Amino acid sequence: MRLLARLASLWQGLFGRARMDAELDEEIASYFDDLVARRQAEGLSLDEARRLARREMGSVPHVKAAVRESWLVSAWDQTREDVRQAWRGLAGTPGLSALAVVTFALGIGSATAILGVLHATLLTPPPYLDPDRLLLVWADMSAAGYPRAPLSGPELQDLRTRTTRFEGFGAVWANSITITNDGEPEFVRIGLVTPEFFPVLGVQPLAGRLFEPKDYVNGPPGTILLSYRLWQRRFGGELGIVGRAITVNEKPVIVVGVLPEGFRLLFPQGAGIPDTVEAYQLLNPHTAEGPRGQRYLRVVGRTRPGVSFVEARQDVDRLAAELAREFPSPDGLSFVTVSLAKDITKTVREPIVMVTAGVALLLLIAAVNVLGVLVARAAARRREIAVRVALGAGSFRILRLSLAEGLTLALIGAALGIAIGQAELAALLALSPQALRRLGTVELDTRVLAWTCGLALVWGVLFAMAPLGELLRRDVGTALSATRGETRRLRPFFRSALVVAQVTLTVVLLVAAGLLTRTFASIQAIDPGFKAEGVLAFRVPSATPAYQWPAAIEALARTVRTTLLALPSVTSVGAVSHLPYDTIPNWGGPWSTVEKSSEALPNADYRSVGPGFFDAAGVEVVSGRGFTDADGPKTERVAVVDELLAIRAWPGASPLGRRLQVDPNSIGDPDTWVTVVGVARHIRHRSLVERLNEQIYFPLTQAFRNPVAYLVRTSGDPAQLAPAVRAAIRGVDPRLPIYEVQPLAVNLERAREVQRFTMTLVGAFAALALLLAMIGVYGVIAYVVVARRREFGVRLALGATRAQIGKLVLLEGAQLTAVGAALGLGAAFATARVMRGLLFGVGPGDSLAYCAPLPVLALAALVACLWPLRRATAANVVDVLRAE
Amino acid sequence: MGRSTELVRGTLDLLVLKTLELGPRHGISVADRIRQTTAGTFEVSPGSLFPALHRLEQNGFIRGEWTQSAEGRRVKAYRLTAQGRQKLAAEKREWARVVGAMTQALES
Numbered sequence: 001m002r003l004l005a006r007l008a009s010l011w012q013g014l015f016g017r018a019r020m021d022a023e024l025d026e027e028i029a030s031y032f033d034d035l036v037a038r039r040q041a042e043g044l045s046l047d048e049a050r051r052l053a054r055r056e057m058g059s060v061p062h063v064k065a066a067v068r069e070s071w072l073v074s075a076w077d078q079t080r081e082d083v084r085q086a087w088r089g090l091a092g093t094p095g096l097s098a099l100a101v102v103t104f105a106l107g108i109g110s111a112t113a114i115l116g117v118l119h120a121t122l123l124t125p126p127p128y129l130d131p132d133r134l135l136l137v138w139a140d141m142s143a144a145g146y147p148r149a150p151l152s153g154p155e156l157q158d159l160r161t162r163t164t165r166f167e168g169f170g171a172v173w174a175n176s177i178t179i180t181n182d183g184e185p186e187f188v189r190i191g192l193v194t195p196e197f198f199p200v201l202g203v204q205p206l207a208g209r210l211f212e213p214k215d216y217v218n219g220p221p222g223t224i225l226l227s228y229r230l231w232q233r234r235f236g237g238e239l240g241i242v243g244r245a246i247t248v249n250e251k252p253v254i255v256v257g258v259l260p261e262g263f264r265l266l267f268p269q270g271a272g273i274p275d276t277v278e279a280y281q282l283l284n285p286h287t288a289e290g291p292r293g294q295r296y297l298r299v300v301g302r303t304r305p306g307v308s309f310v311e312a313r314q315d316v317d318r319l320a321a322e323l324a325r326e327f328p329s330p331d332g333l334s335f336v337t338v339s340l341a342k343d344i345t346k347t348v349r350e351p352i353v354m355v356t357a358g359v360a361l362l363l364l365i366a367a368v369n370v371l372g373v374l375v376a377r378a379a380a381r382r383r384e385i386a387v388r389v390a391l392g393a394g395s396f397r398i399l400r401l402s403l404a405e406g407l408t409l410a411l412i413g414a415a416l417g418i419a420i421g422q423a424e425l426a427a428l429l430a431l432s433p434q435a436l437r438r439l440g441t442v443e444l445d446t447r448v449l450a451w452t453c454g455l456a457l458v459w460g461v462l463f464a465m466a467p468l469g470e471l472l473r474r475d476v477g478t479a480l481s482a483t484r485g486e487t488r489r490l491r492p493f494f495r496s497a498l499v500v501a502q503v504t505l506t507v508v509l510l511v512a513a514g515l516l517t518r519t520f521a522s523i524q525a526i527d528p529g530f531k532a533e534g535v536l537a538f539r540v541p542s543a544t545p546a547y548q549w550p551a552a553i554e555a556l557a558r559t560v561r562t563t564l565l566a567l568p569s570v571t572s573v574g575a576v577s578h579l580p581y582d583t584i585p586n587w588g589g590p591w592s593t594v595e596k597s598s599e600a601l602p603n604a605d606y607r608s609v610g611p612g613f614f615d616a617a618g619v620e621v622v623s624g625r626g627f628t629d630a631d632g633p634k635t636e637r638v639a640v641v642d643e644l645l646a647i648r649a650w651p652g653a654s655p656l657g658r659r660l661q662v663d664p665n666s667i668g669d670p671d672t673w674v675t676v677v678g679v680a681r682h683i684r685h686r687s688l689v690e691r692l693n694e695q696i697y698f699p700l701t702q703a704f705r706n707p708v709a710y711l712v713r714t715s716g717d718p719a720q721l722a723p724a725v726r727a728a729i730r731g732v733d734p735r736l737p738i739y740e741v742q743p744l745a746v747n748l749e750r751a752r753e754v755q756r757f758t759m760t761l762v763g764a765f766a767a768l769a770l771l772l773a774m775i776g777v778y779g780v781i782a783y784v785v786v787a788r789r790r791e792f793g794v795r796l797a798l799g800a801t802r803a804q805i806g807k808l809v810l811l812e813g814a815q816l817t818a819v820g821a822a823l824g825l826g827a828a829f830a831t832a833r834v835m836r837g838l839l840f841g842v843g844p845g846d847s848l849a850y851c852a853p854l855p856v857l858a859l860a861a862l863v864a865c866l867w868p869l870r871r872a873t874a875a876n877v878v879d880v881l882r883a884e
Numbered sequence: 885m886g887r888s889t890e891l892v893r894g895t896l897d898l899l900v901l902k903t904l905e906l907g908p909r910h911g912i913s914v915a916d917r918i919r920q921t922t923a924g925t926f927e928v929s930p931g932s933l934f935p936a937l938h939r940l941e942q943n944g945f946i947r948g949e950w951t952q953s954a955e956g957r958r959v960k961a962y963r964l965t966a967q968g969r970q971k972l973a974a975e976k977r978e979w980a981r982v983v984g985a986m987t988q989a990l991e992s
Contacts, residue, residue, distance in 0.1 A: 023960070024938075027934075028930070030958065031912055031930060034912040034959075056930075058931050063930050063935075066931060066934065066935040067935050070939040071938060071942060
């Protein structure tokens with residue numbers, strides 16, 4: 001009760017300023033009355049007495065100011081005194097304190113680093129106005145292998161005119177241009193957009209204006225919007241560029257405006273919109289009239305204010321049902337509506353949540369260690385505290401001291417932790433997870449640091465509370481009269497429980513790390529069907545105004561290939577429309593073996609490739625042939641199919657010489673017959689892990705794509721080949737921009753980076769957790785050894801061997817670890833179910849992942865016991881017994 | 885009134901503690917008592933008395949409670965706490981040490 005009263009007075013001290021002021025007024029008034037009464041007693045009149053009293057009193061405001069200052073000064077003095085005492089207390093046990101601080105710093109540092117990631121990715125909304133109201137609409141074409149297919153122009157038009165819950169819809173399609181405005185030719189990725197696109201996103205131009213329907217009046221889009229980056233880099237940030245013409249694809253195009261610095265086009269991964277879009281042009285004005293099967297528009301809609309996601313989705317679904325009736329097709333039609341903001345983080349959400357959970361466990365383990373240390377210190381300090389209590393220190397004083405210690409420890413830990421977090425974040429970014437970095441700048445900004453400090457404060461208070469039970473025990477007499485040895489219990493139950501908890505959490509992390517490692521190994525073991533090692537890839541336009549279709553383009557392609565083949569160490573060269581794990585929109589279409597099939601047609605991924613592609617990519621041609629220079633625009637239309645398509649189209653028969661109807665012009669319906677001349681191995685070129693569509697290859701001369709990528713296979717290091725390749729292309733034509741020159745292995749790495757990231761982080765946390773748990777085990781065993789020293793001494797004196805004593809110590813360690821391990825395996829089994837979505841090629845009950853941590857744990861526990869063991873067995877019997 | 889001396893802060897704290905040693909007192913009676921015991925050498929003005937009382941209270945050495953004075957008025961009386969008693973003893977020792985040292989130094 002007394003403690004409560006004290007707390008109340010502390011509360012009043014902090015917040016009851018008004019009441020204190022009122023009381024001070026009353027106290028001063030009472031003093032004044034005393035003075036007046038005294039003068040009156042001396043025989044003065046009331047007025048005279050008051051006059052004198054006022055003079056004696058002096059300036060009342062001055063008195064009050066002086067008192068208020070004394071309140072502040074003493075509060076500050078006390079705080080300083082508390083911190084000083086806390087510091088002295090901590091410094092009194094430097095080893096334990098350092099251990100606690102470092103342990104806590106490791107935990108909170110890791111938490112800080114991950115908070116930085118969390119903040120930049122999941123917690124920061126995409127750079128659009130009111131992003132919650134932005135929805136993406138896709139066509140569900142799962143039957144054809146595309147659960148999320150883009151929409152066609154007429155469908156966009158239908159969404160615009162026949163839905164009621166939306167303010168508007170915009171659409172974008174990714175393309176590229178070459179800017180040759182005074183200087184080097186530069187390749188730039190652009191977004192082709194509808195005029196409504198930017199208003200829907202809620203973007204205002206930094207300078208000039210956005211697109212307007214009137215920009216269509218002069219025929220093909222002669223206008224361009226620049227991103228801030230391109231404007232700065234290419235045009236020096238000059239406002240004069242707005243309204244002037246620049247040279248795009250060797251034609252004049254008017255710059256209508258510049259977009260603001262904070263804006264960038266951020267779409268979900270796999271949506272076919274690269275992150276590097278740097279300029280925008282208008283889509284063809286006749287978009288709405290195109291064929292319904294020509295799907296290429298990435299559609300984003302903004303709901304009206306107050307419309308819920310479900311209402312908006314119902315609106316879209318209703319339209320899809322209507323369209324399915326009006327335009328019956330074998331596939332049927334349904335739309336998929338998703339929140340843009342949620343979809344952008346879709347691929348990284350699970351890994352980040354996993355890693356965050358991991359770091360939370362780590363922080364818990366670290367904090368548990370600190371608690372253990374503090375409780376141990378409290379036990380050791382009971383005599384000191386008992387002395388303080390005997391000398392009149394109240395519970396409140398002890399509480400204050402404990403609080404000061406806990407907070408000092410937590411804040412020193414947090415300061416050190418922020419430094420550790422900074423270093424961890426740097427290491428983490430070196431892992432270069434593109435999937436994370438694209439979402440935002442991962443850094444420790446003030447908000448992250450505020451979070452860290454808040455977290456540290458909470459733990460500081462908990463640290464202060466933990467030893468109170470030990471400190472505030474009222475049996476002062478017992479504590480004072482007891483000898484040091486007797487105050488120690490043989491088995492520190494609370495600390496043992498803490499260590500068991502630590503081991504449990506560590507096992508959970510170890511099992512999770514094991515499962516993720518197995519997942520990564522499975523992914524690493526996947527044969528993508530091509531050989532990325534030894535290949536340098538780059539992109540270059542396949543046609544420019546200087547090279548017109550078709551003869552000049554063919555000649556250019558031939559020259560590029562011959563020039564590259566002439567380079568030393570180059571063994572093969574091939575062009576291809578798409579690289580594996582590309583960020584540009586996928587290309588695909590239907591295929592059929594019969595004319596005008598009435599059934600739903602299966603879809604395949606289309607690729608246009610040049611001669612030498614299969615050799616350069618390391619894709620095995622199983623039967624037939626690849627393309628050669630003989631496959632020209634005028635010769636028979638041919639194709640190479642992958643083995644999946646061959647089996648599906650002509651089961652049990654050779655596909656060579658068979659005919660296939662396809663849609664290389666992407667008009668939405670098969671219109672072209674091609675003859676199969678070869679069968680290639682299926683390659684995993686869009687996702688390493690998902691089920692993929694069949695593949696059809698066309699010769700570039702018969703299915704034109706621009707730009708193209710070249711694969712250059714070398715017997716040496718592909719990265720070192722880059723300068724020679726650049727020089728070679730410059731030699732062919734200096735006006736050709738060559739870009740994205742990098743080893744093909746980089747693309748393959750990108751396909752595995754999320755799994756690598758998750759595995760590395762959870763693995764690192766598991767290792768740290770193991771280290772911390774070892775420290776915990778060491779702490780308890782060392783304590784037990786000291787507590788049982790007398791017993792060990794007696795045993796030795798009675799003839800026990802040192803090996804027997806050692807066994808006793810190891811038994812203590814083994815018990816703690818075994819209990820923790822058993823609990824941990826159970827907890828891990830439950831956790832593994834939750835992380836099923838992150839696993840690939842390994843079940844959540846994988847026995848190796850559960851067994852592997854056990855020997856590691858046993859070894860770690862043994863190491864943790866070694867030093868106490870040595871101390872126990874090396875004890876000199878006489879010394880031990882005499883010391884008591 | 886006579887000659888009076890302005891007190892240094894630490895000395896005033898010690899005198900206030902000493903004054904309260906024998907029982908609770910309120911503001912003016914503390915000032916009176918100090919004047920009496922020092923034979924009028926130290927005159928404590930409200931401007932230094934109040935901050936001293938509040939400083940000591942904040943540090944837990946004394947504790948103020950509202951009570952009835954002999955004349956029946958509501959006054960805030962201060963009494964010494966256990967901590968205050970320790971502090972008084974410590975300060976007395978310190979004072980004796982300083983005075984002893986000073987005396988020795990001045991007389992040598």
